[in-house]
Amino acid sequence: MIWSLPIGWAAFSAACASSLVATARFLFPNVLFEPPQAFKAGFPGEYNVGEVDTRWKDAFSVWIVRQPEGFYALIAVCTHLGCSPNWLAAEAKFKCPCHGSGFYASGINFEGPAPRPLERARIVLADDGQILVDKSTKFQFEKGEWTNPEAFLKI
Amino acid sequence: MVDALKGAINFLTAPEIFITLASVLFFLSMRYKAFWAPKVALALGILGAIFLAVSMLDHNFALIVKKPDNVPIVAMLFLVGFFVWLSMHQAHQNDERIARGEPPNEASNGENEKTWVWPDLVYTELLCMIIGMIVLVVWGLAFHAPIEEAANPARTPNPSKAPWYFLGLQEMLVYYDPWLAGVVFPSLIIVGLMAIPYIDMNPKGNGYYTFKERKVEITIFMFGFLIQWVLLVILGTFLRGPNWNFFGPYEYWDLHKLLALNNVNLSEYVWVKALGVGLPKNMFVREIPGILATLVYVVVLPGLLARTWLKKYFEKLGPWRYAVFVMLLLLQIALPIKMMLRWLFDLKYIVALPEIFFNI
C-alpha cells in the first residue's frame, strides 16, 4: 500500500510524457507533398565553358557551372539563413541580399556571415544523354564530399 | 554647402561612428541632467522634425522614409523620444523633491488619496481609445498596406528585410552565428527581462519616477532598449541597403557598391599573422586562442569583477544573484564588443568550428 502513491504518480507522469511525445510527433507528417527534387537540365553541349549558368535558378534554385573538365551544380541557397544569392557576373561572385555573404564561383565563402561554402547537388548523365541534377543528394565541402564522383560530372 | 553637409551626415552614420557617438551621447545624458530640461527636449524635438522635413527633399532619403512600412518607425522614433524624455524629466523632478526632503510628485498634493474609477478613470480610457481609433483610421486612409509581387521562392528581393521590430535581431545575425544570434541571445533577452525583478534588490523607486535612486538599473535597461534595440532598428531600416551593405541616409542604393568584407578568424590572426606558422590540423588546437578568450570572458571575468568593480553588487546580491546578473550583463555587452571587433579588425569568428556548427 505504501507504494500505491508513488506508482500512481509515476504512471500519471509517464502517461503525460508519452502523450506529449505523441503530440510532438503529430507535427511531422509521414508524407510530404513537395515539388520533385530532381530535374533534367538539357545536354552538356548547351553550356558555355567557364560560365555560371543561371537558367535553372528560378525554377529549381540551382546554378550549373561548366568548367573545361566538366560540370558541377551549386544549390542556390545561402548557408547562412537560406536566402537565394545572386550571381554578379561582373564581380565573379555570388552575393546574398539578406546579410551580405559572398561566395566564389566554386561555392567557397569568402565574405559576410556565411559559415560554410554553398552545397553542391548530385549531377550525373541520364540515360538519354541529358544532365540530371538531383537536389536530394547534397555534397558539403567542409565534410570533404566534393570529391565524390557524383558531385562533379566529368566530360 | 548642401552636398558637404550631406557628405558629413553620410560619414557620421557609418555604423562604427554612429553607434559610438550615440553611446557617448547616451552616457552623457545619463550623467548630466541638464539634458532633460524641457527646453532642451523641445529644441531636440524641433530639430529632429526640421531634419526630417529638410531631408525629405533629398530623393534617396525620401525613397526610404516614405515606404509605408517605414512610416511607423518614424512615428515610433518620435514617440520613444518623447516618452523617454517624459519619464526622465519626471524622474529628475522627483529627485529634486526628494533631495529637499519632500515626497515625490506621486505622493504629494493629495495624490495618495483615492478617486472614483467612474468617472475619472473610465473617461480617460474612453478618450484614449477614441484618439487611438481616429489615428488608426486616418493612418489607414493615408497609407495603403504594402503588398509586393507574389511570392517567388527562387528570387530573394535585394535587400530582404525582416519586419522592422526584428531588425535588431537581423543585425545581430551579421555578427553572430544563427544558433547564437537567432536562438540563444533572443532567449536570453526574454529570460533576462524576466529575471529583472529577481536581480534588482533595490527597494527604492517602487511606484514613482526616479533616477538618482536607481541609476545603474535605469542606465543598463535604457542602454539595452535605446542603443541595442531602437538604434539597431534605425540602422537596419535606414542604413542597410542592397546586399546588406551600409549606406548613408543620402546615399544612392547602388547594387554594385563594392565593399571589402574579407573577414578573418581569430585563429588565423594568432597562428598565421602573429606566430607565422600555419593553422594546426586538429580543429580544437587550432581554436585554442578563441576558446581561451571565451573562457576568460565568461568564467574568469565574473570572478575578477566580483573582487573589483562590481564588489558592491557581489556583496549586496550574494553569489547566485550576482552570477546571473553578471552573466546577463556580459552577454549584453558581447554584442557591441563583437560589432566593434568586426568593424575595426574585420574579425569573423572568435571560435570557429564549422565542422560541428559551433562558431562564436
Add this chain to the structure above:
Amino acid sequence: MATNATKPPEPFLTRTWDYITDTQIWKSIFRHGMPSTSRNRVLVVMTNVFLHLHPVKIRKSGVRLKFTWCMGGLTFFLFLVETFTGLLLMFYYRPTVAYAYMDIIDLAEQVPLGIMREIHRWGAHAMVITVWLHMFRVFMTGSYKPPREFNWNVGVILLVLTLLLSFTGYLLPWDQLAIWAITVGSNMARATPLLGYEGPGAQLLALGDVKMVHAGSDARFALLGGRFVGEGALLRFYVLHCVGIPLIAGILMAVHFWRVRKDGGISGPV
C-alpha cells in the same frame, strides 16, 4: 400640495429618459441608478463584468496620463481592434498558396470600405510600439518590484506573444516581403542547439549512422510543416495567427489584469 402645483412640467427628454430607465428591461440590465452618487459609482463597477476589471476606487496618481501614458490600456484596445478586423479579414482570405495572394489583392479592390487590412496592419505595428512603451513605463516607475514580480513576467511573455502574432501575420499575404522575412526567421530555428539540424550538438543525437535530427525532423520542420516555406507553413502560421497565439494571449491577459488588482492595484509610492 401647493408646491407641486407650481412646479413646471418636466421637459420631454427627461420624461422619455425616466420612462426608459423605469422599464423592466432597463432595470433588468442595470441594477443601479446613474453613477452620480457614491453608492451608484460603486455599483456600476461592481455589477458590470467588464468594468469589474477595475477596482471601485484608485489612487489619484494612477489616473494621471503623465504617470501611466495609458499604454497598457491602448495595447489591450489594439488587441480588440486586431481581433475584430482580423475576424472580418478571415471572411475573404483563404490560406493556400494558390489563393492567398489574390485574396489580399481582392480585399483592397473588390470589397467595400477596403481599409480593413490597413487598419489591421497599422494596428499591429502600433501594438508593438505601445507594448514597448508600456514595458518602458513599468520599468521606469519601478513597478516590477515586489509584490509585482510575477506580473512583470506575465507581461514579458505577452510582449513576446505580441511579436509572434505580428510575425506569423507577416507571412499571410504571401508576397515577396512575406516569404523572405519568414524564410530568414524560420531558418534561425534550423540552428537551434540540439533541436535544429544545423545547430551545435545535433550531430551527437544519432543512432549509429542514422541521424535523429535532420532537415525532416528538426525544430524548423515542426514550425513550417515542410522543408521550406510552402503550403504547410502558410497553413500552420494561419492557424497560429488566428487561433493559437490569440488564445494563449487572451488567457495570459486575463491573468495579467487579475494580478494587477491582486498585487495592490496600480503602483504608487508608499
